[in-house]
Amino acid sequence: MKKIILKNRFTLLAAIILAYTSLLVVEGLVTDREPALLRFDNSLFELNLEELNEISDRII
């Protein structure tokens, strides 16, 4: 296995990307991760871009 992974730089890159994506997918499944970037809360006003998408869907 080690020989195959370290055969050349492309196989090593494929192995790294595979390990990286596998870990992220498993972690995402376990924690049910969702991006928090769409929510922008502060004391002055609340902006939720997901709600804006819903509004635009209704208009369409």
Place this chain on the structure above:
Amino acid sequence: MSRFSFFQFFALLKKEFWENRILMIGAPAVLAVVIFVVNFLVASQLSEEQLGTLIGYFSSWFDGQNPFYTASVIILLCLPFLVVYFFCSVIYLLNALYSDRKDMSILFWQSMPISNLQTVISKIVTVVVISPIFTVAAIAVLYGLSIGYLTIVGYGLSMQLSGLAYMFSAVAINLSVVYFFIATSVLWLLPLVGWLLVFSAFSRRAPMLWAIGVYFLLGFFEGFVFNTRFLSNWAQTRFDPDNFIIVDYSGISDRLFSYDMFIGLVVGSILISGSVYMRRYAE
């Protein structure tokens, strides 16, 4: 760690500093000079009365205030330095394992008694510990010059300047928060650090294109084939401003001791290990 290993590692850090001093010192220093010159030009356009009002406002705002509170407010003034630090770090990490392969100096360094692991760790320590020192130093000089200018002008106008002493305390606290903010932010973004190092060690040309292109391709592939968004969710969570911006010490401890930090360190470690292995293909 033996005495020899310690000096070996110290020499590696010195090498990183000498090879990248323009990014580490030059960029924040130029920014500090630009900000100071612009502020000085603006101040020189004001009349003596307007300048006195401004200094009086500053002095009264800081006077008697808890420096820990005011320090968390004036951290916003450091935002340009943080943005410049981010871009300089990205450039540094992309070139970290690429430039020595490009100019073939890797052959010399690999003939030295230094492992690939030591080399890669020295690059990470440079970004987390060494480089922020110079950014904070540039901010400190800028603050020092600004407070000095306000004090001289205020003294010339015979003003009450006790608030500037509070401002000085707030600045001292602010500088330490900025240093830990940068250091913890780099740890928070360790997956990004690892990703950039992998492609820095992998690509024969245009490492930035490889690093960005492969991530977008993976995200597109995931969405198109599996109709899921794990990769983009991960990236968005990492760059979420709520997770990113720290204004006081409690924010630093909250970030350091969290699950998201832990999983980020795990993912980052996998990628950094990959970059260490990748460095063996130096042809």
